[in-house]
Amino acid sequence: MKKTIKLSICIPTYNGAGTIRGAIDSILAQSYQDFEVIVNDDCSKDSTEKVVKSYKDKRIQFHKNKKNLGYGDNLNTFKSRVSGEIIVLLAQDDILLKDALLKIASGFLSDDAIGVVTRPYYQFEYDPKIPVRYWPPPDSKKDTIVTINAKKDLIESVIRSTYLVSCLAFRVKYMDVPFHSHVFTSQCYVFFSIFKHYKVLYLKDYIVAVGIYDSQCRSKPSIYEPSPVETWIKVFDEVLPGKKYQKVRKICQDYVAQNYVGLVQIRNFGRMRDFIEEIFMHIKYRKASLIDSRFWFYSLICFVTPRTLLRQIVDVYKSKLLSRRISRHIHIELTT
Numbered sequence: 167m168k169k170t171i172k173l174s175i176c177i178p179t180y181n182g183a184g185t186i187r188g189a190i191d192s193i194l195a196q197s198y199q200d201f202e203v204i205v206n207d208d209c210s211k212d213s214t215e216k217v218v219k220s221y222k223d224k225r226i227q228f229h230k231n232k233k234n235l236g237y238g239d240n241l242n243t244f245k246s247r248v249s250g251e252i253i254v255l256l257a258q259d260d261i262l263l264k265d266a267l268l269k270i271a272s273g274f275l276s277d278d279a280i281g282v283v284t285r286p287y288y289q290f291e292y293d294p295k296i297p298v299r300y301w302p303p304p305d306s307k308k309d310t311i312v313t314i315n316a317k318k319d320l321i322e323s324v325i326r327s328t329y330l331v332s333c334l335a336f337r338v339k340y341m342d343v344p345f346h347s348h349v350f351t352s353q354c355y356v357f358f359s360i361f362k363h364y365k366v367l368y369l370k371d372y373i374v375a376v377g378i379y380d381s382q383c384r385s386k387p388s389i390y391e392p393s394p395v396e397t398w399i400k401v402f403d404e405v406l407p408g409k410k411y412q413k414v415r416k417i418c419q420d421y422v423a424q425n426y427v428g429l430v431q432i433r434n435f436g437r438m439r440d441f442i443e444e445i446f447m448h449i450k451y452r453k454a455s456l457i458d459s460r461f462w463f464y465s466l467i468c469f470v471t472p473r474t475l476l477r478q479i480v481d482v483y484k485s486k487l488l489s490r491r492i493s494r495h496i497h498i499e500l501t502t
Contacts, residue, residue: 281364
């Protein structure tokens with residue numbers, strides 16, 4: 167078995183001058199050093215280029231698009247530029263935790279049939295040592311191998327892990343479809359296309375802290391059009407078609423159609439028409455929503471609560487209650 171495997175860490179960026187230095191610093195501080203860093207700038211209007219080029223490490227490449235491509239198409243520029251066997255996606259405001267790259271590389275080196283390595287992750291506002299929301303692994307004691315025929319709870323864990331690009335890692339030779347233009351699901355087409363035929367290794371350890379303060383989910387209301395639920399449903403229709411995948415497709419679609427917490431985010435940062443549309447999408451793709459108390463709770467609370475008040479409630483819940491609870495369950499070890 168090979169001792170190392172080259173990782174190509176791909177960072178799509180747009181106006182990332184304020185955060186990308188933290189991401190790059192966390193990469194350079196890793197114990198595993200067989201990597202290249204490729205930053206692709208989608209026509210930033212700030213000093214992102216200056217920040218990236220201030221690093222003199224020859225492993226760091228900077229490219230800038232001639233015109234703004236949008237998130238998904240910007241991701242598609244990477245495949246022709248990487249020289250590594252593994253693509254590791256990283257957002258411009260992510261922070262890698264200790265030994266993150268070592269754990270990814272070790273996962274791929276353990277079995278050539280592993281097509282994707284995924285991970286648990288947590289989100290932070292300003293301080294990567296203070297989590298405000300998290301997505302745990304299916305097993306906190308050992309890494310988990312998941313196949314397309316796995317049990318329902320494991321499939322659902324895999325879906326949750328694909329919500330964000332942060333530290334999703336793909337074996338390049340198994341990538342047979344492009345990234346999609348939809349922001350929320352751009353990475354999912356590649357992920358599930360590989361998952362159909364190869365194993366997913368779900369790490370037990372948290373290896374990335376995901377920054378959300380500067381997220382376009384908060385600053386760009388139009389991001390919620392078209393409907394996030396509908397775009398997710400389309401992923402599974404298109405990537406898992408036919409009778410062969412009927413069972414897993416139903417698991418996937420039912421799961422995203424009952425992710426009612428997403429209504430809070432749309433109400434806080436989107437437009438009212440997008441919020442109303444999302445309510446109808448939950449009903450359209452899951453009729454059982456009409457008799458689900460969680461659906462009515464989130465729908466009615468979000469509808470009757472003024473946005474300014476709802477944001478305050480969510481902020482207090484995350485910072486005062488959820489953050490303390492999360493900190494008791496996860497171990498955070500930064501590289502610097």
